[in-house]
Amino acid sequence: MFIQMKNGRKSYGKGESEVHALDGADISLEKGKVYVILGPSGSGKSTMLNMLGGLDSLDEGTITVDGREISGLKAADLTKYRKTDVGFVFQFYNLIPDLTVKENIQVVSDIADKPLDIDEVMQALDIDKYRDRFPNELSGGQQQRVAIARALIKNPKLLLCDELTGALDSKTSRTVLKFIEKVNQQFGTTIAIITHNEAIAGMADAVIKIKDGKVSSNTANENKLPASELAL
C-alpha cells in the first residue's frame, strides 16, 4: 500500500473539553488513484489530511508513505517530507498577493528537489495566459488553479486538497475538477480531496467516509465518471 495510517489517534484539549479528532482511524491509499473523502463537519477529515501531509503529528498510531514511516520523524525530516512529497491545496488559495502568478509558482519550484517544468504545469492548468497577473486580478477558479499549480510544481507524490471547491460556484468547480483529473492522468499523482459535495465522489477511484474520527468505509467507485459529467 502506498499510503497507510494505522490506528491513528489525535486529541485536542484536556479533561472535559477533550476532543478525539481521530479515534483509531485506519486508511489505505493506492498509488496514482483519486480519493474523495466525505463526512460530517467535525468528523476529523481535515485532521486526517493534516496528519497524512505531515502538518501535524499523531498522538498514537503510524503513517507510512511509499514504504517509509513518517509518524515519528524528527521535525527537520518531517519538514523535508512536507517540502518534497506533499502538495497541499487549501480552500482559500493561500497565494502571495505581491507576487505574480508565475512568481507564486516559481518560489515553490525554487526550493523543490525535482520540480516539474513551470511552463508545462501552467499550461496543464491553463493559467499560462495569466502568468504576469497578480492574484487579486484573477477569479476564484483561476486563483484555485494557481494554488493547484503551486502544490503540483514540486511533483509531489501526494496531492491533498481540503475543500478544494468549497468557495467556488458549480461551473468553476467543474473547471477546477477537470484540471485535477488531468493532473492525475498526466503526472500520476495520488490525490485525496475532502469535500462536502457528494457529487464530486463520482470522479473518485474510491470514496472514503469518515465518522467520529474513524474511517467508516473505503469503497471502490464502480461507475467512475469524468469530471465533465458530474452533477455538481
Ligand SMILES: Nc1ncnc2c1ncn2[C@@H]1O[C@H](COP(=O)(O)OP(=O)(O)OP(=O)(O)O)[C@@H](O)[C@H]1O
Ligand atoms: N487545533 C484544534 N484544537 C482543538 N480542537 C480541534 C483542533 N482541530 C480540530 N479540532 C476538533 O477536532 C474535531 C475534528 O476536526 P476537523 O477539523 O478534523 O473536522 P472536519 O471533518 O474537517 O470538519 P469540517 O467539515 O467542518 O471542516 C472537531 O471537533 C474540531 O473541533
Ligand SMILES: [Mg+2]
Ligand atoms: Mg475540515
